[in-house]
Amino acid sequence: xxxxxxxxxxxxxxxxIFYLGIMAFIGWYASRKTKSLGDFFVLSGKAGVLVSxxxxxxxxxxxxxxxxxxxxxxGVGYAGMAISVPGAVFSMILPALLIGKKLVTLGHEYGFLxxxxxxxxxxxxxxxxxxxxxMMLFFLIPMMGAQIIGAGVIVHVFTGLPEWVGVVGMGxxxxxxxxxxxxxxxxxxxxxxxxxxxxxxxVTFIVSISMGGGFHNINNTLQGMNExxxxxxxxxxxxxxxxxxxxxxxxxxxxxxQPHLFTKFFTMKDHKTMFKAIxxxxxxxxxxATLIEWAGVNGIASIQNIxxxxxxxxxxxxxxxxxFLASIFISGxxxxxxxxxxxxxxxxxxxxxxxxxxxxxxxxxTDESVMKLSKVVTILIGIIVILFGVFQPGSIxxxxxxxxxxxxxxxxxxxxxxxxxxxxxxGAIAAVVVGVIxxxxxxxxxxxxxxxxxxxxxxxxxxxxxxxxxIVSSFTQAPPEETIRRHFDxxxxxxxxxxxxxxx
Amino acid sequence: xxxxxxxxxxxxxxxxxxFLFFLIMIPFPFFYSETxxxxxxxxxxxxxxxxxxxxxxxVLIIVYYRMCMKRKEYHVYDEENEKGESEV
Numbered sequence: 001x002x003x004x005x006x007x008x009x010x011x012x013x014x015x016x017i018f019y020l021g022i023m024a025f026i027g028w029y030a031s032r033k034t035k036s037l038g039d040f041f042v043l044s045g046k047a048g049v050l051v052s053x054x055x056x057x058x059x060x061x062x063x064x065x066x067x068x069x070x071x072x073x074x075g076v077g078y079a080g081m082a083i084s085v086p087g088a089v090f091s092m093i094l095p096a097l098l099i100g101k102k103l104v105t106l107g108h109e110y111g112f113l114x115x116x117x118x119x120x121x122x123x124x125x126x127x128x129x130x131x132x133x134x135m136m137l138f139f140l141i142p143m144m145g146a147q148i149i150g151a152g153v154i155v156h157v158f159t160g161l162p163e164w165v166g167v168v169g170m171g172x173x174x175x176x177x178x179x180x181x182x183x184x185x186x187x188x189x190x191x192x193x194x195x196x197x198x199x200x201x202x203v204t205f206i207v208s209i210s211m212g213g214g215f216h217n218i219n220n221t222l223q224g225m226n227e228x229x230x231x232x233x234x235x236x237x238x239x240x241x242x243x244x245x246x247x248x249x250x251x252x253x254x255x256x257x258q259p260h261l262f263t264k265f266f267t268m269k270d271h272k273t274m275f276k277a278i279x280x281x282x283x284x285x286x287x288x289a290t291l292i293e294w295a296g297v298n299g300i301a302s303i304q305n306i307x308x309x310x311x312x313x314x315x316x317x318x319x320x321x322x323x324f325l326a327s328i329f330i331s332g333x334x335x336x337x338x339x340x341x342x343x344x345x346x347x348x349x350x351x352x353x354x355x356x357x358x359x360x361x362x363x364x365x366t367d368e369s370v371m372k373l374s375k376v377v378t379i380l381i382g383i384i385v386i387l388f389g390v391f392q393p394g395s396i397x398x399x400x401x402x403x404x405x406x407x408x409x410x411x412x413x414x415x416x417x418x419x420x421x422x423x424x425x426x427g428a429i430a431a432v433v434v435g436v437i438x439x440x441x442x443x444x445x446x447x448x449x450x451x452x453x454x455x456x457x458x459x460x461x462x463x464x465x466x467x468x469x470x471i472v473s474s475f476t477q478a479p480p481e482e483t484i485r486r487h488f489d490x491x492x493x494x495x496x497x498x499x500x501x502x503x504x
Numbered sequence: 505x506x507x508x509x510x511x512x513x514x515x516x517x518x519x520x521x522x523f524l525f526f527l528i529m530i531p532f533p534f535f536y537s538e539t540x541x542x543x544x545x546x547x548x549x550x551x552x553x554x555x556x557x558x559x560x561x562x563v564l565i566i567v568y569y570r571m572c573m574k575r576k577e578y579h580v581y582d583e584e585n586e587k588g589e590s591e592v
Contacts, residue, residue, distance in 0.1 A: 078547075078550075081551070082536075085551075085554055086528050086535070086554045089557075089558040089561045089562055089565075090521070090524075090525055090561070093521060093561075094521065097517065101578075104581070108580075108581050214545070215544075216546050218546075219547060220546060223540070230542075230546075230548050231539060231548065232537060232550075241536060244536055248528060252525070253525075270579075270580075272573060272578065272579070275573070276569075278569070279562075282562065283562070286558055491577075
């Protein structure tokens with residue numbers, strides 16, 4: 001254990017047990033209200049403003065945002081805040097403008113519950129479900145793993161216990177309330193978790209300024225240590241212009257490819273709810289990201305001898321507040337991880353039970369049997385995630401970024417599916433395969449990575465995926481005319497209905 | 505004509521938001537600076553550039569929302585929800 005860590009296990013356990021008790025109660029309460037498969041996966045499209053807005057924000061913002069990103073910024077300085085801050089305001093409006101409005105309509109008209117429902121119907125191909133399901137298992141399990149690693153870091157800083165204890169504890173609680181309450185449990189806990197995350201960001205920021213002796217002192221100290229902390233590309237050269245641009249695009253435009261965020265549009269009860277959720281979610285994301293990341297910069301001036309950069313935020317809280325208050329606000333970070341895992345766990349369970357099992361393996365499976373299977377699958381995936389967290393193959397930020405990028409490739413089949421009638425299932429599958437291979441090559445092979453000129457690997461992956469989509473679709477058979485009409489004329493139908501109503 | 509107007513409405517707003525989206529990527533010193541330009545409290549000035557840009561974009565999101573709510577195609581499911589579906 002690092003000398004900088006000063007465990008205070010008593011208050012930490014007391015607060016955490018109280019907090020987890022509330023989460024478990026919500027899971028149990030939601031399970032009593034969860035009657036159908038639609039309820040389990042998307043709340044039957046009845047989520048209101050508060051739930052939709054906060055759930056979107058708390059699902060997108062994770063341990064990555066609250067531990068990993070400030071940890072990364074700790075070595076960079078102010079330039080590191082470009083990871084989330086300049087692009088945060090676009091993280092909901094861009095997806096809403098490009099696909100959200102259409103998804104709310106499609107969800108209401110055709111009862112879509114998941115991204116696979118949409119893709120397999122639009123491309124008239126069950127194999128789309130299978131491809132998406134496999135991709136989700138491949139990328140979303142690491143994404144959940146990154147969250148759970150954060151729980152281990154927190155437990156270690158606050159109690160001195162080994163990290164695996166936090167990993168197993170958090171994993172077990174999330175599995176329990178997702179298994180019982182499904183999306184209702186996940187979204188109801190998201191509201192509490194989102195609020196707590198918001199509070200944690202504000203308090204951590206204030207504490208970090210107080211510890212550093214005010215803005216002037218902090219910035220003077222940073223300038224004395226290394227002026228690069230106050231400029232681009234940052235102290236370790238992490239944020240050159242190409243990467244600055246990449247981050248703005250990555251955490252806004254590419255959120256459209258994330259199944260757990262995509263699904264949120266199906267849960268919204270109408271367009272008015274969608275807009276109010278955008279305002280609430282955007283404000284929450286911008287304020288939280290700015291403050292928690294800024295706290296990471298302030299921490300450079302006041303905290304040294306840190307064993308692991310991911311520990312910076314827990315250490316700011318631990319050093320700047322009394323143990324009880326520190327524990328209350330650290331549970332806000334636990335909340336960030338849990339709210340991301342629950343959203344993804346329900347979505348990944350859906351991928352296995354609905355997209356692979358019900359649509360490909362056993363087409364006669366009833367909703368009831370799928371619901372029962374979902375609970376078993378939730379446990380199995382949860383156990384894999386816990387094992388991932390115990391073995392920790394990388395830092396929270398690295399794993400999160402890798403997993404996010406992998407799923408982001410789905411932007412290609414989603415956007416082409418919505419805006420180009422001629423796009424076909426073979427085109428979509430080929431685009432995803434080419435996109436993922438390109439992403440892996442540009443991430444793992446240094447000589448190939450250099451060809452991206454400093455931009456994130458997702459850029460060439462998306463461009464090549466898009467080109468593949470156009471080429472393959474041009475040589476393959478388009479979905480039946482009836483399917484295309486259903487997906488493109490539904491918006492005209494709504495307008496016609498309004499016209500008729502006005503005439504009447 | 506009506507259809508054209510609707511497309512025009514959506515397209516105009518998409519262009520406005522895309523313009524703002526690409527604007528912040530331009531390496532103006534108030535968005536991206538390789539030299540230290542201190543502002544209030546010694547905070548680098550590019551942070552205030554980001555905040556101003558976010559504020560303008562957020563206000564435009566509110567304006568867009570209000571304009572959308574005046575259009576009937578954004579109220580198609582309101583009636584359906586008023587028929588007794590409980591809000592969560």
